[in-house]
Amino acid sequence: MSIEKTEQLYEGKAKKVYATNDDRYYIVSYKDDATAFDGLKKGTITGKGAINNRVTNKMMELLEKEGIPTHFVKELNDRETVVRKVKIVPLEVIVRNIAAGSFSKRFGVPEGTPLRCPTLEFCLKDDDLHDPMVNHYHILACGWATEEDLKTITDYTFRINAFMKDFFLKLNIELVDFKLEFGKTPDGKIVLADEISPDTCRFWDATTHEKLDKDRFRRDLGHVEEAYQEILRRLFGE
Numbered sequence: 186m187s188i189e190k191t192e193q194l195y196e197g198k199a200k201k202v203y204a205t206n207d208d209r210y211y212i213v214s215y216k217d218d219a220t221a222f223d224g225l226k227k228g229t230i231t232g233k234g235a236i237n238n239r240v241t242n243k244m245m246e247l248l249e250k251e252g253i254p255t256h257f258v259k260e261l262n263d264r265e266t267v268v269r270k271v272k273i274v275p276l277e278v279i280v281r282n283i284a285a286g287s288f289s290k291r292f293g294v295p296e297g298t299p300l301r302c303p304t305l306e307f308c309l310k311d312d313d314l315h316d317p318m319v320n321h322y323h324i325l326a327c328g329w330a331t332e333e334d335l336k337t338i339t340d341y342t343f344r345i346n347a348f349m350k351d352f353f354l355k356l357n358i359e360l361v362d363f364k365l366e367f368g369k370t371p372d373g374k375i376v377l378a379d380e381i382s383p384d385t386c387r388f389w390d391a392t393t394h395e396k397l398d399k400d401r402f403r404r405d406l407g408h409v410e411e412a413y414q415e416i417l418r419r420l421f422g423e
């Protein structure tokens with residue numbers, strides 16, 4: 186049976202999610218829309234949707250091979266992918282290898298400072314509250330995740346970081362930081378969900394330190410489309 190979209194369930198800032206004719210699966214559709222600073226800055230990055238779809242799926246496939254369960258099922262076309270239906274854990278899981286962005290601002294650590302060990306932050310996924318940082322106790326106390334889920338998420342996250350850091354360095358890219366989201370399958374398993382793309386990772390060229398990610402859009406650095414293309418080129422050789 187071929188999997189087809191039925192009704193649209195949700196439209197986010199960068200993706201739409203559809204129900205399908207098979208209740209085990211959703212279809213995600215990546216958009217070219219870009220937002221930053223809690224949606225205050227809006228724009229379009231031509232070709233972004235198709236690039237993020239391909240980059241995400243490639244990373245999901247590689248991570249599955251590394252033993253990380255993911256929601257990825259099948260790429261349908263340039264912007265659409267079939268994923269397993271999961272309930273998203275309402276946390277943004279942020280990993281950092283090098284200080285940048287909000288970490289630099291909050292802690293006064295200059296951007297580009299290598300961190301002595303990777304760090305992990307949890308933020309509550311809630312736009313109205315501006316995704317506040319939350320700790321382990323907050324998460325358990327409010328029931329956003331269980332102790333066991335947090336352990337699994339933390340274990341997967343550090344394994345994903347170790348793999349990705351190494352993988353991108355071989356493409357002469359420094360993995361500065363990134364954001365992950367996890368979901369729970371109907372049978373209660375934690376799987377990696379959402380996307381892994383230049384929208385959700387900071388990628389710096391390892392030689393020139395040029396930014397190859399969404400910071401080019403956030404900070405009006407120009408050559409935004411070219412940066413996304415460059416990530417695609419390094420990953421797929423195109």
Ligand code: UDP
Nearest residue numbers: 279285286287288362363364384385386387
């Ligand atoms: N990030 C994301 N979505 C968010 C917040 C952060 O994908 O809602 C990613 C961001 O692209 C970066 C990392 O998480 O790779 C760390 O972001 P940071 O906390 O420094 O926030 P920012 O400076 O982007 O506001």
